[in-house]
Amino acid sequence: MRPRVASATxxxxxxxxxxxxxxxxLTAALVxxxxxxxxxxxxxxxxxxxxxxxxxxxxxxxxxxxxxxRTRLGRDQRVLLAGHIDTVPIADNLPSHxxxxxxxxxxxxxxxxxxxxxxxxxxxxxxxxxxxxLVFYDCEEIEADRNGLGRIERELPEWLRxxxxxxxxxxxxxxxxxxxxxxxxxxxxxxRRAHSARSxxxxxxxxxxxxxxxxxGAYSPxxxxxxxxxxxxxLQAVRIAxxxxxxxxxxxxxxxxxxxxxxxxxxxxxxxxxxDVFAGYDLTVTDLSxxxxxxxxxxxxxxxxxxxxxxxxxxxxxxxxSRFAALGIPAINYGPGDPNLAHTREEHVDTRVINxxxxxxxxxxx
Amino acid sequence: MRPRVASATxxxxxxxxxxxxxxxxLTAALVxxxxxxxxxxxxxxxxxxxxxxxxxxxxxxxxxxxxxxRTRLGRDQRVLLAGHIDTVPIADNLPSHxxxxxxxxxxxxxxxxxxxxxxxxxxxxxxxxxxxxLVFYDCEEIEADRNGLGRIERELPEWLRxxxxxxxxxxxxxxxxxxxxxxxxxxxxxxRRAHSARSxxxxxxxxxxxxxxxxxGAYSPxxxxxxxxxxxxxLQAVRIAxxxxxxxxxxxxxxxxxxxxxxxxxxxxxxxxxxDVFAGYDLTVTDLSxxxxxxxxxxxxxxxxxxxxxxxxxxxxxxxxSRFAALGIPAINYGPGDPNLAHTREEHVDTRVINxxxxxxxxxxx
Numbered sequence: 001m002r003p004r005v006a007s008a009t010x011x012x013x014x015x016x017x018x019x020x021x022x023x024x025x026l027t028a029a030l031v032x033x034x035x036x037x038x039x040x041x042x043x044x045x046x047x048x049x050x051x052x053x054x055x056x057x058x059x060x061x062x063x064x065x066x067x068x069x070r071t072r073l074g075r076d077q078r079v080l081l082a083g084h085i086d087t088v089p090i091a092d093n094l095p096s097h098x099x100x101x102x103x104x105x106x107x108x109x110x111x112x113x114x115x116x117x118x119x120x121x122x123x124x125x126x127x128x129x130x131x132x133x134l135v136f137y138d139c140e141e142i143e144a145d146r147n148g149l150g151r152i153e154r155e156l157p158e159w160l161r162x163x164x165x166x167x168x169x170x171x172x173x174x175x176x177x178x179x180x181x182x183x184x185x186x187x188x189x190x191x192r193r194a195h196s197a198r199s200x201x202x203x204x205x206x207x208x209x210x211x212x213x214x215x216x217g218a219y220s221p222x223x224x225x226x227x228x229x230x231x232x233x234x235l236q237a238v239r240i241a242x243x244x245x246x247x248x249x250x251x252x253x254x255x256x257x258x259x260x261x262x263x264x265x266x267x268x269x270x271x272x273x274x275x276d277v278f279a280g281y282d283l284t285v286t287d288l289s290x291x292x293x294x295x296x297x298x299x300x301x302x303x304x305x306x307x308x309x310x311x312x313x314x315x316x317x318x319x320x321x322s323r324f325a326a327l328g329i330p331a332i333n334y335g336p337g338d339p340n341l342a343h344t345r346e347e348h349v350d351t352r353v354i355n356x357x358x359x360x361x362x363x364x365x366x
Numbered sequence: 367m368r369p370r371v372a373s374a375t376x377x378x379x380x381x382x383x384x385x386x387x388x389x390x391x392l393t394a395a396l397v398x399x400x401x402x403x404x405x406x407x408x409x410x411x412x413x414x415x416x417x418x419x420x421x422x423x424x425x426x427x428x429x430x431x432x433x434x435x436r437t438r439l440g441r442d443q444r445v446l447l448a449g450h451i452d453t454v455p456i457a458d459n460l461p462s463h464x465x466x467x468x469x470x471x472x473x474x475x476x477x478x479x480x481x482x483x484x485x486x487x488x489x490x491x492x493x494x495x496x497x498x499x500l501v502f503y504d505c506e507e508i509e510a511d512r513n514g515l516g517r518i519e520r521e522l523p524e525w526l527r528x529x530x531x532x533x534x535x536x537x538x539x540x541x542x543x544x545x546x547x548x549x550x551x552x553x554x555x556x557x558r559r560a561h562s563a564r565s566x567x568x569x570x571x572x573x574x575x576x577x578x579x580x581x582x583g584a585y586s587p588x589x590x591x592x593x594x595x596x597x598x599x600x601l602q603a604v605r606i607a608x609x610x611x612x613x614x615x616x617x618x619x620x621x622x623x624x625x626x627x628x629x630x631x632x633x634x635x636x637x638x639x640x641x642d643v644f645a646g647y648d649l650t651v652t653d654l655s656x657x658x659x660x661x662x663x664x665x666x667x668x669x670x671x672x673x674x675x676x677x678x679x680x681x682x683x684x685x686x687x688s689r690f691a692a693l694g695i696p697a698i699n700y701g702p703g704d705p706n707l708a709h710t711r712e713e714h715v716d717t718r719v720i721n722x723x724x725x726x727x728x729x730x731x732x
Contacts, residue, residue: 180563196604196624197600197682199600199602202602204602206606206621209606213575214576216570216572216573217576221565232564232566234563234564234565236565236615237609238572238609238612238613238614238615239612240606240608241607242603243606243607243622245604246604248604249602249604250604250605258612260563260565316563317563
């Protein structure tokens with residue numbers, strides 16, 4: 001006879017989120033639901049339930065651990081507000097805590113403060129000036145092929161249609177437009193191994209790297225002005241490695257070069273340029289992501305800039321705005337977090353910037 | 367009540383070695399007693415017992431795992447025959463086996479064939495022309511500060527007095543005189559770390575290494591003739607390393623340079639030269655061993671060369687002959703092993719070279 005198994009009800013606790021609360025409080029609530037990349041489901045469930053219960057004017061759907069919502073008011077323009085809900089691994093910096101105007105904790109700056117502002121406005125602006133789409137997505141902090149926004153682009157492309165995309169990545173409350181592209185290549189020099197006591201029998205691959213480094217040192221990067229944003233390029237060795245043993249002439253040396261390029265170059269053009277710079281060398285591409293044009297001449301972008309009362313600057317780091325730019329959508333980075341604190345143990349956000357960003361976006365959307 | 371413990375006699379088996387046997391057979395017997403550095407005691411015991419029992423004309427002592435023996439015949443000249451008895455770790459290449467004229471196994475070339483020739487001659491030449499000193503020492507293949515010859519130099523200096531030292535390191539049966547010195551330095555370039563997307567805020571230490579590599583590439587090494595032996599110098603990068611992450615401008619790069627220098631330079635002079643070559647750079651010495659002058663003008667060395675019927679060549683690798691040279695003793699590398707097979711899995715020795723070396727040394731010493 002089989003033993004009797006008591007029937008049990010598994011209760012999954014979905015934290016309650018109050019989207020109508022002060023966005024600073026909402027930021028803290030989001031931060032206090034851990035959501036390291038790949039383990040966002042509890043936070044996704046909480047966001048989905050809160051949107052369904054507290055924002056009945058929105059159409060809400062799920063895509064894996066991503067939560068999407070939108071109005072269908074027939075407005076002339078549609079603004080998409082996007083934020084990733086995952087974080088880097090927790091560094092003993094949860095739960096969140098306040099110190100004066102600062103809110104500390106993993107994900108405060110990168111980028112749950114941005115998520116909180118977007119969720120609060122979407123829930124409370126029941127009659128926005130523009131149609132709104134909310135995209136809260138997963139797995140931004142890890143390998144590009146797991147990125148939730150990429151999955152949405154493949155599976156739900158109609159959900160990404162918009163006239164302007166605002167990505168809540170940390171910018172310190174300033175407007176950073178477009179983004180630079182990034183290319184990583186390995187340049188290999190070759191030689192012939194030999195005992196260093198008989199070095200004339202060998203051919204030193206590390207010595208051959210002198211010319212590669214000299215070309216890097218002599219390189220003059222461009223400054224490119226697009227829509228009033230200046231993109232400063234850079235071509236840098238980020239790694240060099242060669243050597244077999246302390247008594248061996250090395251037969252290989254690898255210089256890893258990172259090219260950050262202005263968005264007036266396509267990915268292909270950037271690669272062609274780097275191939276030109278290192279003509280004659282063995283070159284392997286290990287990473288290539290296109291940049292994003294700022295698209296500030298679009299009417300929706302102009303209206304947003306007017307609401308902020310400031311001008312836009314170029315975004316230097318690569319962000320998911322490039323996915324929107326590739327779809328032809330003007331895309332802007334605008335979030336209350338501090339980019340210099342992202343991924344740090346002491347990560348925090350200035351609550352005054354959260355409130356200011358909320359006011360700016362409400363003026364633009366309300 | 368405590369349990370009864372059966373009394374047991376621990377029998378350590380000391381292998382029997384026949385020093386009067388054919389030196390090829392003796393080589394195989396030595397190889398078949400494993401003696402990886404630090405674990406030479408069984409072989410030391412066997413050598414000590416064999417010398418005491420089969421060579422009563424020799425004074426025999428122990429120094430740790432080293433075994434020393436000498437005649438005291440009052441001859442005009444004393445010849446010292448030195449060989450390390452340790453090997454690198456066994457690479458599934460024991461016990462020894464014969465394939466035609468070749469004897470395979472760990473330590474065959476480096477350098478139990480040399481040890482066998484020396485032990486056989488010392489045991490069978492009861493009335494040598496020159497007084498003889500045998501030094502079989504431990505721990506040559508590992509850190510210099512554990513080298514048995516260094517310990518003997520400190521604790522038993524009178525045992526190293528001689529007019530000529532012959533070291534049985536593998537030379538393929540040719541005479542290799544003196545040895546080159548070796549100097550290893552780390553050259554550091556410095557910079558300032560920054561995100562590679564904002565590279566103008568940083569200063570790339572890897573780019574600064576271009577000049578270090580350029581100086582290496584432009585360096586013209588000397589060929590130095592001493593006593594008819596040509597020492598070819600070499601200045602080589604043996605390692606280069608720099609890099610923090612794929613998106614960071616590196617703030618440090620380290621080039622490890624190995625200078626192999628002719629023995630007309632002292633260690634200090636070699637270092638001063640390398641400091642000159644890399645003037646202006648941060649330089650750290652990690653290894654410095656002086657070379658050894660060939661000393662071929664000494665009468666004992668001339669007699670040995672006459673017995674071989676050949677001329678001497680420069681030794682390029684560093685060996686323990688430099689310890690004898692530092693004591694003012696002409697020192698020669700002469701062993702039947704093949705230097706190119708040392709430390710290899712397929713290590714072997716040509717038995718014909720063992721026999722030829724035995725004949726040459728018997729002619730010189732007999």
